[in-house]
Amino acid sequence: MQSVGLHEKISCLDLKKQLKQVKDEVFSAFEKVYDNAAFSGGPFVEEFEKSFADFCKVKYTVGVNSGTSALHLAMLALGIGPGDEVIIPANTFIATAWGVSYSGATPVFIDCTNDTWQIDVNRIQEKITPKTKAIIGVHLYGQPCDVDALKAVCEQFKLFFIEDAAQAQGAQYKGIPVGGFGEIACFSFYPGKNLGACGEAGGITTNNEVFYKRFLNLRNHGSVVRYYHDELGFNMRMGGLEAASLNVKLKYLPAWNNRRCEIASRYQHNIYNSKIKMQVQPDGADSVYHLFVVTTENRNDLTYYLNEKKISAGLHYPVPCHLQKAYSHLKYQAGDCPNAEFLSNHCLSLPMYAELTDEEVSYIIDVINAY
Numbered sequence: 001m002q003s004v005g006l007h008e009k010i011s012c013l014d015l016k017k018q019l020k021q022v023k024d025e026v027f028s029a030f031e032k033v034y035d036n037a038a039f040s041g042g043p044f045v046e047e048f049e050k051s052f053a054d055f056c057k058v059k060y061t062v063g064v065n066s067g068t069s070a071l072h073l074a075m076l077a078l079g080i081g082p083g084d085e086v087i088i089p090a091n092t093f094i095a096t097a098w099g100v101s102y103s104g105a106t107p108v109f110i111d112c113t114n115d116t117w118q119i120d121v122n123r124i125q126e127k128i129t130p131k132t133k134a135i136i137g138v139h140l141y142g143q144p145c146d147v148d149a150l151k152a153v154c155e156q157f158k159l160f161f162i163e164d165a166a167q168a169q170g171a172q173y174k175g176i177p178v179g180g181f182g183e184i185a186c187f188s189f190y191p192g193k194n195l196g197a198c199g200e201a202g203g204i205t206t207n208n209e210v211f212y213k214r215f216l217n218l219r220n221h222g223s224v225v226r227y228y229h230d231e232l233g234f235n236m237r238m239g240g241l242e243a244a245s246l247n248v249k250l251k252y253l254p255a256w257n258n259r260r261c262e263i264a265s266r267y268q269h270n271i272y273n274s275k276i277k278m279q280v281q282p283d284g285a286d287s288v289y290h291l292f293v294v295t296t297e298n299r300n301d302l303t304y305y306l307n308e309k310k311i312s313a314g315l316h317y318p319v320p321c322h323l324q325k326a327y328s329h330l331k332y333q334a335g336d337c338p339n340a341e342f343l344s345n346h347c348l349s350l351p352m353y354a355e356l357t358d359e360e361v362s363y364i365i366d367v368i369n370a371y
């Protein structure tokens with residue numbers, strides 16, 4: 001086993017290393033926001049909206065204050081509300097469901113497959129009722145979901161298709177960036193995301209001008225002309241400082257994503273321990289590896305072993321959405337989504353971020369192979 005001369009533990013994500021690289025540029029961008037007093041919305045947000053729309057090859061981006069707000073507003077723009085149902089995967093971060101619940105609609109949780117760990121399209125049809133209005137496809141861990149299959153179901157049953165691309169800025173499905181496959185796509189720019197703001201932020205992408213205008217309205221107190229309020233709105237604007245940091249970081253995102261892909265490829269090709277299983281990457285789904293999740297029979301044992309070797313592991317996620325206490329009123333039972341439940345009991349995330357050195361990656365691989 002290679003010795004890395006490790007004095008420090010390798011974290012699952014070390015954001016400080018990325019922030020250090022761009023600190024001078026981000027600070028001078030902050031200075032401009034400060035000098036222009038452009039803290040809420042304003043030109044830096046507009047600049048980001050334009051560049052991110054170009055990056056995703058869509059017509060419009062609307063900057064908001066979080067990915068969760070993006071999901072909430074997506075539901076409202078589509079007219080989804082009380083009495084409606086929205087189909088989502090059981091295996092996702094809980095905020096996918098929050099957007100649905102905030103609108104007054106009910107999330108309907110569907111199990112994942114046992115290999116890609118994405119929503120199992122074959123299980124959707126049995127859950128469609130006259131109340132079903134939409135499907136949210138989640139590009140989980142950075143890997144695009146099965147867009148064609150999900151869109152086919154949406155077309156057949158006249159449902160909206162929404163992308164939750166919170167974990168997948170820059171991922172491509174069949175060579176096309178995520179963000180323009182459905183009516184609306186929702187992004188998070190939470191600091192730890194592949195593209196993360198220095199603060200909380202989110203974004204909505206769409207090719208539909210009507211939705212675009214509605215988002216401008218909804219995020220800003222239901223108002224386009226100041227002090228005239230057309231509908232019940234929200235204060236969900238993106239901040240200028242957050243936008244300025246995103247303007248700087250967006251330039252680096254392709255290189256950072258490439259580096260994540262390189263690390264993932266080394267894990268995939270060089271970890272040969274049969275006690276470890278990895279997420280299957282279908283053809284045409286080019287992941288940006290926000291997370292590198294594996295499963296193993298005895299997670300506690302592997303976590304302990306890695307910790308002993310100064311490697312931190314993450315946990316995404318310990319409880320699937322349908323069994324979260326917040327949704328106990330929906331009366332799901334253990335056993336309803338067996339693959340998602342298996343995953344939550346056996347998953348573990350290996351270190352994944354662009355600044356991991358080759359030496360660190362080799363060390364992680366050697367340590368896992370020796371387990």
Ligand SMILES: Cc1ncc(COP(=O)(O)O)c(C=O)c1O
Nearest residue numbers: 066067068093095096166188190
């Ligand atoms: C899949 C998914 N959806 C939605 C969100 C919500 O984003 P935010 O934390 O910016 O509200 C996240 C972020 O953690 C996420 O991972």
